[in-house]
Amino acid sequence: MTQFMTLSEAIATQVNDGDSLALEGFTHLIPFAAGHEIIRQQRKSLTLTRMTPDVIYDQLVGAGCVKKLVFSWGGNPGVGSLHRVRDAIEHAYPCPIETVEHSHAAMANAYEAGAAGLPMALFRGYVGSELPQANDDIAWVTCPFTGEELSAVPAIKPDVGIIHAQKADRAGNVLIEGIVGVQKEVVLASKRSIVTVEEIVDSLEATPNACVLPAWTIDVVAVVEGGAHPSYAHGYYPRDNNYYKQWDAISRDRDSFNQWLESHVFAKGDA
């Protein structure tokens, strides 16, 4: 049964040091507020999985919460590099991080395999790419029917899956509309799940094919208005492109990042 909690309670009860986590959202509905709460509660040695580790993972890595990053495209979309992630990879600051690098197709398939309860994902991928030489989690399997060589990657099954959504009803059923990314898959693939939502409503007023996660698939629902900012929530608020652009300067320098962390995450708690 879904429990309703504050965000602070949700992170305190569901996320432990050393856990594997996936905070997902494909440009849209990125659970920034949940990420900031993880930083505030100073979780350590996390394994973070995400197709596009963008600014929220830059912040978690820069804050020293992360020991391993599993990803398929790491950048500040439309702006440039993730300077905190690069500093961790290139100079082990604030701590060294291990990386496991995939392609998008591999990770999308791996989440789907996780949701489907399979140990691995099978797909036609990585043909001619050198990524398999850089990642031991990429293997080849021969189709028993056609003889075609296909690539295989382990299913993604995080300890905790965290997503943001537009709304939940009073039973905890969740509606997601717009670009739905891999959010349904990550919730179904995870041992525990947290969904932050913009609001609780009496009725979801969902169309028959809207992306609804029934309450019984979710452990915790927490109301966090604006919980996806600076990403966007379709129907609620637009993407704050200026935040992403300004992040480049803030994250480039260790001191300016640490000042930002202090004033926007630890002191104010409302970043």
Add this chain to the structure above:
Amino acid sequence: MTVSGTTQYTPSEMMTVTAARALTSDMTCFVGIGLPSEAANVARMTHAPDVTLIYESGTVQTKPDILPLSIGDGELCESALTTVSVPEMFRYWLQGGHIDVGFLGTAQIDRFANLNTTVIAANHPESGKQGAHSYANPKVRLPGGGGAPEISTNAKEVFITVKHSKRTFVEQVDFVTTIGFGRDGKGRDNAPNIGKGPTVVITDLCILKPDANTKELVVTSLHPGVTREQVIEATGWEIKFAENLESTPAPSEKELIILRELKERTAKAHSA
């Protein structure tokens, strides 16, 4: 460079308009962010109104009025016919064989159109480089492959658009993120169930196409005012030119107006 009239144009505008012309209305195109997205939307707003544009965020048949800053911006979803999940996008639509053209950009490209968006200066076994850097300890860490590795093999063909310079057009890429034709040009031979790979590369100087036999990129058309020497100077290998070298038609007034208006709307929207 400031250009006020429509008869004058910048090399970047020449590149975008030429890349746009590669698309036709009957194509289904899986669009990469940046230069490919700009070109694909100019195509849709000019000669190819019915071109089907698909982005990896799941938006199908999208018709954005401004260019997205990121691959999943709201504009793409709001103007799409439908939006599907990312696993569905890669499994059914791309791997399922429904994409005619994958339109990609890159950080490095080599003579066999292999693309590197992973690391610069990797001491990779197959790159033959011996230096202080490696995949795990790169000189520059780039964003990574994203959708490109499978777009390149699961789309029926691939168009590439990228600015022409020696830093980008290298003898051998430091890392093959995404295959063109492999490090020996034969990487697609005997690989079943994949597309034919890159068929055209459009830069701000010229158009290149793979040789039918060797798969090495050769210059087939020079943009107006560009010399062979300029292309040679901007290419990191001994570049070859086609025997019947063509001259790329200059952008039309209509193409330039539409491109400039698109960029103006985009800049205004993203600074708001």
